[in-house]
Amino acid sequence: MAFSIGPTVATMQASTSTNPLVRKAEAFVSLHEGARIAMEVISGPVTDIAAHSDLVREGDKPRGVLMILNGMAYRYKKRTGGARQITAYLVPGDMGDLDVALLERMDHGIATFSACKVAWIKPETLSGIRQSHPVIDRALRIGTLVDEAILQEWIMNIGCRSAIERLAHLFCELLMRLQVVGRAFGNSYALPVSQAELADTTGLSNVHVNRSLQELRRRGLIRLSGKVLTVFDFPALKALAEFRPGYLHLAK
């Protein structure tokens, strides 16, 4: 056991675990004690990864399934000219594709924004746990569907929202996703992402991201400084972005 995550099993309470995998699963299903323990266990040996390093490179043969326990990472694709598109943010509790071992090679890369704690889980281990705990299996399947729903929402975001709306929508989505796993504090959360990286996320230039952020600040909606984002007026931010969180499929 390389690292200990959160309190001991004995002190855990339903939906207040500090293990992000458990927190996320409990947003979709209700876990009984045995399943919670099993989820703690699969978070087994943890690896520390520095900020701005590759976890997976495009063209790699997939290894095990990736789980993010702490920090923030992202999926990306590159154009030959050097342009980069970030296609997903991975926050604590998120997993790489469950069936990724079925593919010959990765069609995209995964890298870290911040220093991260991650776990690589062997496909056999995972399928064993899924078989013995149907409720975990169910939570993981729902998680996969939500990942897909987020991709669709991002297509919508880039395809038909203005610059300021795209950023507002991203910030709303991250706030909700991080609240679920206990990584938001009030309406604030760590956002270790540079403006250039926000640009690669939203399909904008870094210059225009900068100006749009200023506009969001000027309107009193957010503050973003020192890698911490604070949402001052969530209702207004949601209205601006037309953020409807249904696609995240979080239980009420």
Add this chain to the structure above:
Amino acid sequence: MAFSIGPTVATMQASTSTNPLVRKAEAFVSLHEGARIAMEVISGPVTDIAAHSDLVREGDKPRGVLMILNGMAYRYKKRTGGARQITAYLVPGDMGDLDVALLERMDHGIATFSACKVAWIKPETLSGIRQSHPVIDRALRIGTLVDEAILQEWIMNIGCRSAIERLAHLFCELLMRLQVVGRAFGNSYALPVSQAELADTTGLSNVHVNRSLQELRRRGLIRLSGKVLTVFDFPALKALAEFRPGYLHLAK
């Protein structure tokens, strides 16, 4: 049995079936006779759907798993203002999300471009076949991964390609996907999609789609008339779009 698809089992040959589900699966795995027969069977009772009608509405409780056997359909999301973003094209052999029954309500709609033949398969039926035919299970899982990879590629497309490149990339992708399921004829295929719908797909205005299509024609790369798209110069079209088909994970 509401409708008969393709030749009888006796006349089928490997990878020349006219059943698009079989064709697509054989792009990922090699099916033995029994598995091919099972796939023919799940294509069971077929429903005819008119063009431009909804198969699934946002907010619906999901019913069974959708399979497209003929025609072309699309996933979409709407903004309150009326703007629409098309997030995926469904071509013969494509299926809706396998686990969609786990969700309370749909976060997007599905509608037809053209008249379609579709099948609704009960989740129990599907999981039965997946259990008794691991190779089919494997093919379906890979198919799901490819669906996700396509979503990522579309984010890339809208996020960092120019108008003409976006259209070129879409046409390249569709050519390859339709070739796999035997719905392309040489470098031509049916594309029952209006310019306004192409605009909702690519995040452009219909006016600009029109002008970009003219430019593609002027360069001698494609022809698009009467709902048929012909690619005159696939290498040049690929080069223009920087189309790298790896994300479709088709066997060589």
Add this chain to the structure above:
DNA sequence: CGTTGCGTTGAGAGGCTTCAACCTAGGTGG
């Protein structure tokens, strides 16, 4: 033969990009 949906064209405007310079803070080495 009017209606309707779709493709086409023109003109003007604007959101966003590009290029380039400058500023600031944090880290590093002499």
Add this chain to the structure above:
DNA sequence: CCACCTAGGTTGAAGCCTCTCAACGCAACG
């Protein structure tokens, strides 16, 4: 301890890619 260096944030100016608005043509259809 300061001087330098670098990454990232900020600002200005110019331009263009794409949008909006509006009109028109054309073919299919009842």
